[in-house]
Every structure is written in C-alpha cells, then in structure tokens.
C-alpha cells in the first residue's frame with residue numbers, strides 16, 4: 001500500500017536525492033514541446049531524450065501517460081507522427097490534443113473569444129462549462145489551462161478541473177501560426193483515452209512511461225496508481241519492449257531487473273508539484 005509506506009519512501013528518497021550526482025540538468029528555458037502548462041510536463045527534457053533514445057528506433061512509440069503531450073511532440077518531431085501514439089486517461093486533456101490536431105483554426109478562434117471576455121468572474125463561469133467534448137470543450141479547457149494559478153492544472157477525483165485563476169496578470173495570447181505548427185507536427189499521431197493497463201500486451205515497441213509520482217499526495221491528477229499493479233505492468237512489458245520510466249522515487253521501488261540503467265536528473269526550477277528551486281528525479285531505461 002502506497003500510503004502506509006509513505007514515510008519509508010520519504011526517508012529512502014532523502015538519502016537517494018542527497019547522494020546523487022546529477023547526470024542531467026533541466027532548466028526552465030522555453031521549448032516548442034508545450035501546448036499548455038502541465039504538472040509534470042517534460043517539455044525541458046529534449047536533450048535527455050536525445051541522449052537516451054537511439055536514433056535507430058525501428059518500432060512504434062507509445063506515450064502512455066501523455067498529459068500535456070511533451071514527449072509525444074518530441075517523438076513526432078524526431079521520428080514522424082505516424083510512428084507515435086499519445087494516451088492519457090483524462091478525457092479533458094485528450095479532447096484538447098485531438099482538437100489541436102484536427103481543428104486548430106477553430107480552436108484558436110474560440111480561444112480568442114475567451115481572450116476578449118477574460119476576467120476573474122468569466123474564468124469561474126468557464127470552469128462550470130463542459131471541457132471534454134468538441135472543439136468548444138477544448139477551447140474552454142485551453143483558456144482555463146492558460147490562466148490557471150501558477151500554471152498548475154488540477155483535477156479532483158471526479159475529473160472536475162478545479163484550479164483557481166492566476167492572480168494579477170492578463171490572459172496570454174495564443175498565436176495561430178504556433179498552433180498550426182503544433183497541429184502539423186501531430187497530424188498522423190494516434191490519440192487514445194485509455195487506462196495504462198490496456199497497453200500491457202504491446203510488443204516490439206518503445207514505451208515512455210511518465211505516471212503520476214507514487215509518493216505524491218498533492219493530487220493534481222484525477223487519481224493515483226497502485227504501485228503493485230504498476231510493477232506488474234512493468235514486468236509484463238519490459239521483456240518484449242524498450243521501456244523508459246520517469247519518476248521521482250527511489251529506483252528500488254520498481255524492482256528493476258539488471259537490464260535497466262538509471263540516470264539522475266536535477267530540475268533547476270521545479271516543474272513538478274511545489275514551487276521550489278530544485279528537485280531531483282530519475283529516468284530509467286531497459287536497453
């Protein structure tokens with residue numbers, strides 16, 4: 001059980017983090033791997049992905065916990081969108097990615113209608129509208145995501161978006177040419193809205209796994225994963241696929257076989273759950 005072991009995870013992690021010589025450092029510089037701000041976003045990881053993912057990758061690529069889509073965007077840029085599948089179990093986020101792909105101009109027009117009307121009162125009105133269906137839902141969510149407090153998108157356990165508005169700043173502009181470029185890059189991306197366990201039978205493929213971190217109780221996503229089930233999933237896929245896992249916890253939690261290499265990463269400004277100057281995580285791969 002994750003909760004009953006939480007203290008020992010924390011203690012184990014403290015030792016691990018303080019003993020780490022970071023092999024990769026991620027700064028907060030702008031990248032083109034971002035549609036919206038997203039908790040746990042990997043938009044700053046392109047050099048890490050360049051470093052650990054071989055150029056010769058003759059197989060399909062799955063972004064199983066796709067979230068804001070940074071890894072999918074990276075993989076589409078590098079390998080071509082016809083070779084990539086994005087997945088997330090949150091229908092609101094998936095609906096946005098689908099409409100960036102299929103109706104970027106209409107999405108942009110609807111966003112601009114929000115932009116013109118934007119105010120604190122208006123933000124809370126939009127929060128009560130449908131976010132998960134059609135291009136209107138996608139534009140509603142895009143507007144909320146762009147204006148959420150501290151860029152921190154949060155859903156409750158019934159998948160209701162519940163971030164407050166960012167204080168004291170104006171609604172950011174979305175540029176049509178940026179949206180059209182993003183859309184073009186993901187034209188042949190396969191987009192799915194499934195639980196990660198649906199991918200347990202995938203073989204001869206590359207899977208990038210960026211699940212909600214197991215020791216985190218801040219609850220930004222619509223649920224938490226069971227560690228035992230997740231490890232069973234890892235055992236099911238790792239013998240027949242190339243697997244990369246991003247995580248914050250001690251690697252021992254995942255009972256990796258010897259085939260894995262673990263590299264540590266320092267995030268210079270936390271892209272994760274709490275505002276802090278630095279945080280540590282790891283990336284593990286089995287090839």
Ligand SMILES: C[S@@+](CC[C@H](N)C(=O)[O-])C[C@H]1O[C@@H](n2cnc3c(N)ncnc32)[C@H](O)[C@@H]1O
Pocket residue numbers: 038039040041042043064065066067068069070071087088089090093194195196197210211212213221222223224225
């Ligand atoms: C750490 S975030 C991924 C961030 C992403 N890599 C990015 O760069 O934006 C984890 C994602 O896993 C999704 N998720 C949570 N439980 C899931 C499940 N059972 N199956 C599939 N996705 C899940 C959440 O909705 C969230 O978007």
